[in-house]
Amino acid sequence: MLLRFLYYNMPVIYNYTRNGLEHLMSQLGEKPFRAQQIMRWVYHQSVDSFEDMVNIPKALRQTLAENFTFELPQIEKELISNCGTTKWLFHFGDKNAFETVYIPESNRGTLCISSQIGCALACQFCATGMAGFYKNLTTAQIIGQVFLARSILAKRTNKKHPITNVVFMGMGEPLLNEQQVFDAVSILLDDLAFGLSKYKVTISTSGITPAMRRMVEQTHAALAVSLHAGEDSIRSHIVPINKKYPLSDLMQACDHYTQSTKRLITYEYVMLKGINDQEQHAKALVKLLKHRHAKVNLIPYNPIPELDLKCSTANAIDLFCQHLLQNQIRCTVRKTRGDDIYAACGQLSGSVFDRKKSIAPYLYLRERSN
Numbered sequence: 001m002l003l004r005f006l007y008y009n010m011p012v013i014y015n016y017t018r019n020g021l022e023h024l025m026s027q028l029g030e031k032p033f034r035a036q037q038i039m040r041w042v043y044h045q046s047v048d049s050f051e052d053m054v055n056i057p058k059a060l061r062q063t064l065a066e067n068f069t070f071e072l073p074q075i076e077k078e079l080i081s082n083c084g085t086t087k088w089l090f091h092f093g094d095k096n097a098f099e100t101v102y103i104p105e106s107n108r109g110t111l112c113i114s115s116q117i118g119c120a121l122a123c124q125f126c127a128t129g130m131a132g133f134y135k136n137l138t139t140a141q142i143i144g145q146v147f148l149a150r151s152i153l154a155k156r157t158n159k160k161h162p163i164t165n166v167v168f169m170g171m172g173e174p175l176l177n178e179q180q181v182f183d184a185v186s187i188l189l190d191d192l193a194f195g196l197s198k199y200k201v202t203i204s205t206s207g208i209t210p211a212m213r214r215m216v217e218q219t220h221a222a223l224a225v226s227l228h229a230g231e232d233s234i235r236s237h238i239v240p241i242n243k244k245y246p247l248s249d250l251m252q253a254c255d256h257y258t259q260s261t262k263r264l265i266t267y268e269y270v271m272l273k274g275i276n277d278q279e280q281h282a283k284a285l286v287k288l289l290k291h292r293h294a295k296v297n298l299i300p301y302n303p304i305p306e307l308d309l310k311c312s313t314a315n316a317i318d319l320f321c322q323h324l325l326q327n328q329i330r331c332t333v334r335k336t337r338g339d340d341i342y343a344a345c346g347q348l349s350g351s352v353f354d355r356k357k358s359i360a361p362y363l364y365l366r367e368r369s370n
């Protein structure tokens with residue numbers, strides 16, 4: 001019997017949440033606790049063969065072995081920066097690759113993971129956006145990044161839990177790969193798997209508002225919103241998806257999230273010289289966020305050689321941050337890490353050979369015809 005066609009149509013064990021595995025066990029006439037045993041073997045013991053799961057009945061082990069694999073992405077390259085930031089380039093058999101970055105700090109270790117190969121949303125300052133879109137990653141390919149990074153780092157650092165935080169800030173727009181990302185979050189938070197805190201797994205989105213509204217019911221991840229401007233005229237120019245989901249809609253979706261979860265939203269704001277870094281831009285941002293449960297993270301723009309954009313000066317970033325703080329809006333400036341290995345925010349382009357859709361040409365044509 002080919003069990004894989006009964007459920008996810010994907011035979012890789014890392015695709016399965018606890019609920020998914022319990023459902024599978026009931027289809028096999030087994031008790032739900034078998035799912036829990038399997039998860040412990042897979043994630044706590046890092047076992048990669050059903051044969052080794054000695055507390056599972058032999059017949060069940062055999063059925064599972066005939067129908068599921070432990071396939072993980074393969075590592076194509078590893079680069080370690082002089083500040084300890086590590087970047088891996090992963091692939092799964094073809095020439096398209098995706099990237100994962102680990103950022104060690106004294107009190108935490110953050111893994112920045114990809115949800116897609118490339119991205120269709122073509123933000124004007126982003127290397128991933130320039131690469132175009134190839135493919136959504138499966139839950140197993142998303143989880144595989146954490147699984148492999150954890151095992152490499154645990155050996156290298158001698159720490160049992162080298163990864164304390166996971167952020168969906170690598171390649172791709174996570175809310176355009178919603179179900180696979182929500183399932184991956186469920187595995188990251190599950191005590192039987194990675195057991196991370198719900199405050200330490202963050203989905204970052206450019207503002208896919210229908211999916212943001214669904215987040216409340218379907219996942220417990222923290223939310224970061226890539227805002228980059230407090231006015232539609234500027235935001236639509238640098239984050240083209242704003243033409244589809246403008247600020248009025250975006251802020252309603254943000255309010256729905258904060259009211260339902262009582263949680264704070266982090267607003268990311270990339271500092272672009274002469275574009276969004278002046279006093280009037282800070283004022284627009286204050287107007288937008290003043291009465292909201294918000295924290296702003298200013299990101300110095302990491303240069304992409306092909307682009308004619310510049311990062312704001314340190315002084316402009318400081319003034320901008322001061323303006324927010326004076327208006328009671330929490331604000332931090334992100335430290336740039338890993339730019340020497342091209343692993344800083346927005347510098348992840350992987351290798352997208354079979355690029356498909358990007359909304360950029362579509363928007364360009366629309367702008368011209370207006």
Ligand code: SAH
Pocket residue numbers: 123125126127168169170171172173174204205206225226268269270299300301302303304345346347
């Ligand atoms: N697609 C999602 C998550 C991936 S991008 C999103 O846009 O939120 C992760 C973060 O990196 C976003 O806040 C994005 O705006 C930022 N970013 C992209 N390019 C950048 C660059 N060149 N310099 C600094 N930050 C950048």
Ligand code: SF4
Pocket residue numbers: 119120121122123126127128129130170171172173206226
């Ligand atoms: Fe896509 Fe995010 Fe880059 Fe925009 S910033 S192109 S949404 S990955």
